Amino acid sequence: MFDARGYAVTVSYLLLDAVAIEARGRDGRAVPARVVGIDFDTGLGVVKLEGAGPWPAAALGSSQGLAPGARTGTVGVDEDNDLVAVAGSVQAIQPFAAYWEYMLDRAVFVAPASPAWGGSALVNDRGEVVGIASLRLGEAPHVNLAIPVEKFTGVRDELLAAGRVVSRPPRPWLGLYTVEAHGAVVVSDFSPVGPAAGAGFRKGDRIVGVNGVSVGTQREFYEQLWARRAGDTIEVAVQRAGGVVVIAVRSMDRQRLFRAGE
Incomplete structure (x- = not known):
């Protein structure tokens, strides 16, 4: 959650075929949500929680200060769908190209990794969100790809207002x-x-x-x-x-x- 009005950023592949969307808080409440924006270029999407707020929101930081070895934390759910916060570190920062016509000029790779962390928050040692965890990659020991949060903050207002990024032509x-x-x-x-x-x-x-x-x-x-x-x-x-x-x-x-x- 990045906004007390109930807006949360996640990875877009979780949203594309979703029949229903729920967000679950630390208190165990499950709250219905709806998609308000998708950016296929970055692989990110925004959902809006239904119901009255204000909702707890995390501070958005920047991944620019990260380097290999930097301490991080991943806040999300594990394979049993339990809320977790797991300490880790940056393994590499480099470009990433995928098979489905997707490429990031700069991606953050962190460990430890989990296949359940898609859409989880990657935070720095100050608790600021610096990335959104996406795929688990490679063979054991795996790493998780994280999309730098700047890919979102630069287009946040457009996603909320128009449901997509309108300032650049569609690819x-x-x-x-x-x-x-x-x-x-x-x-x-x-x-x-x-x-x-x-x-x-x-x-x-x-x-x-x-x-x-x-x-x-x-x-x-x-x-x-x-x-x-x-x-x-x-x-x-x-x-x-x-x-x-x-x-x-x-x-x-x-x-x-x-x-x-x-």
Whole structure:
């Protein structure tokens, strides 16, 4: 919770397919909540608790002072859905690219990790929220990815007012799932509701270019894809048995598939 009026920030993947949303406090009360905003670029979302406040709210800080070895705490729930506050530390701060057309220029990696901490608050030694925990990554010993809180504070007012970020153009989305393997970007799957699903891609295709520019990493792929606007036709060159094929896909604004507050 970042606002005494009942607004809380969490990770967006928890909200996208939710049939109902509840927030549970330290006193055990379960309070219904609704989605008021989603930012697909950062992977964050905002919910509003129903009912009268004021609600307890945490202070938002900054992750800029964090460095490997810095002490942190994760405040959330464990695998048994019990409220916990667990001490930990920063393991690394570096860019992060994921398979679902998602990338952070700066992400915080902390340990210990838990698969249940998605949406939990990452706090510094002053108790300020400096990040929002997201995925558990890697093999044991795992780390948790945390999204720096500045990714939220810079767009907070827009999310509350409009349900999305309106100050930047929506990114073009294809719905391609990719992995980096053997020095290439390889198609592993596609979203059933994305433009790529019926465009002619095959699992195992190696993406070698976007709009005439060669790419060899997910980062390069995303940078070239996002250099255009949602709705633009994207030409993706893929290598498969028999040679290189160029597939033209009309991209879309992913936000059109989700309406906050509805």
